[in-house]
Amino acid sequence: MAERSTAAVDVADTSGEEPLTAKAGKATDDGAKAEKVSGREQDAAGTDEERAEAIEAQPPELHSGHKLARRYRLEECVTRLDGFSSWRAVDEMLRRAVGVHILPADHPRARPVLSAARSSALLGDPRFVQVLDAVEENDLVYVVHEWLPDATELTTVLANGPLEPHDAYQLVSQVSQAMAAAHREGLSHLRITPGSVLRTESGQYRIRGLAVMAALRGITCESPQRADTEAIGALLYAALTQRWPYENDAHGLTGLPKGVGLIAPDQVRAGVHRGLSELAMRALINDGATASRQEQPCTTPEELAKAVAAMPRIRPPETAFSTPPPYQRTGYQQGSYRQPSGATQASRATTSIPTPPPPLQSRTGRALKWSVSALLIAALGLGSWQLADTLLKRESDQEDPGNSQPASGPKKHTGKALSVKGASEFSPLDKPFSEDEAHNVTDGNPSTAWVTGRFLGWPNFGNLPARADGSGIIIDLGSAKDISGIQVTMYRPGQTVEVRAAAPSAANPTTLGDFPQRLSKLGKTGDKLDAKLDQPAKSRYVLVHVTKLPSDGTSDGYRGGISEIKIFS
16 A cells, blocks of 8 residues: 555546646647646646547556566556556566556647656656656557655655644755756646655655646646745645645645635644744735735745745754653562561561581682683683784774774864865766756755766666766865865765865866875765875865765665765865
8 A cells, every 4th residue: 555655646636625826737738738727726637628539549458467568567557547547567677666657649648748758757856756768659658657665645644643843844845946956947747736745764755747747637837837836835834734725625634714715824733833834825825815024925946945945944853752660679679579578677687697608628629710710811811812903903904094984983073164165066978967956065954965867777877988987076175275184975875985186286177087186095985974184185176086876775776976075174
């Protein structure tokens, strides 16, 4: 059941909720007739004429065990609606679970779905459930996407109660940043609901159905950015109150009382974070429900993401420890074992302490004492030798100038953090993955990161010639400065990393040979890489060089990245 909740497309949701402006989309602009939804009209799956055409365009009879492209074996049908179906399947070539949407090739929405899926696949943002394949074959069009068995729908999460303020803050922050990145590439979602947002076990939020979900439903909109922004506001409202911000019940949530209009979350439920409550109202279309003295409404995901970043950070809740029960002494410890309680004191007064037996005086006794003494002396000698050997090895390791990070743990940097002029992606042989995210490594926010692309089969960037020199981040300090240490927070543990520096006189280094100074050894690191130099190195440019990527949780996928970089004088 957990797997089904993470793969089914939210196209069968006919719960009748009052739709947001976000019920509309721009994903059906390539010739197929689409429904246009605006204002507060009821969201449907298409016009009557289009619905009739979809019903007539029935796909061939599909069943569990059917194979597509001699590769994708269908396992379970999770959605069937208006002539198309969604399945949980197995990719037999890569031996992993996937999700598949299937439409007849003559379905009125087949072309828009195919176009939307291919556009979404080009984005490659890890915050979205990735489209793996989009194919038109014989009489079928099918879209293959990731399947996340360890993720949980936000609908299921909210069924257990509203989110803590820190969790709600992470939700709106991650979703708004992801949608801002999508809109910069010309993509919109138009169907963001609690069923289309997944939370992984690590606390990250993933969005599924980018562009594809709107194309499957035939939805269009004149202002897609405003529609997605309002939908994110509705998610935040539901996360704070466990109520849907409209009069109709939807997504397993109770709507607001009829006739009261849209009221702020902190008026619906006590204890709601004031800043998050105001943020939800700024994102929603509230018809003047917010006070005039408040900030202007957020009309795009970019504006909403900036408003979230401007808020004071909300700390996670402290871990609660229950007080252990008081220690209870047993009757045996109190001296009343197998004795009446009244006779305890009298027995203590009259019972004499038994005389201990005399020590061993015979020849056997003396031999036993000498044997025990000899064993103790041998054990002490062996222990002393092992301790001395360990100390000598540790001392030799510390004297090794190449050992920048001993096994005892990260070193504490005593110097001050140097100011950074800029950060850029190191990609000498091919175009950058995400140059626009390079600044995330110096923003002081560990929840933002520069992330590599996803590679299949090989951890060394897919074993591609264009990625032979790896990737990473180049830090520009503005001028040549003395560097005594560096601290790197990794996006994911298990990456193979080294730190290099350019020559003091270097200008705009771009290749690996431009960084001759090694500030740390090349090796696999965990969540953090700490390097402290015995002698300061002078340079303007520092390269955090990534050569191998860790697994992304699938059987053959690899992805890495960097969250934060600090350089100390």
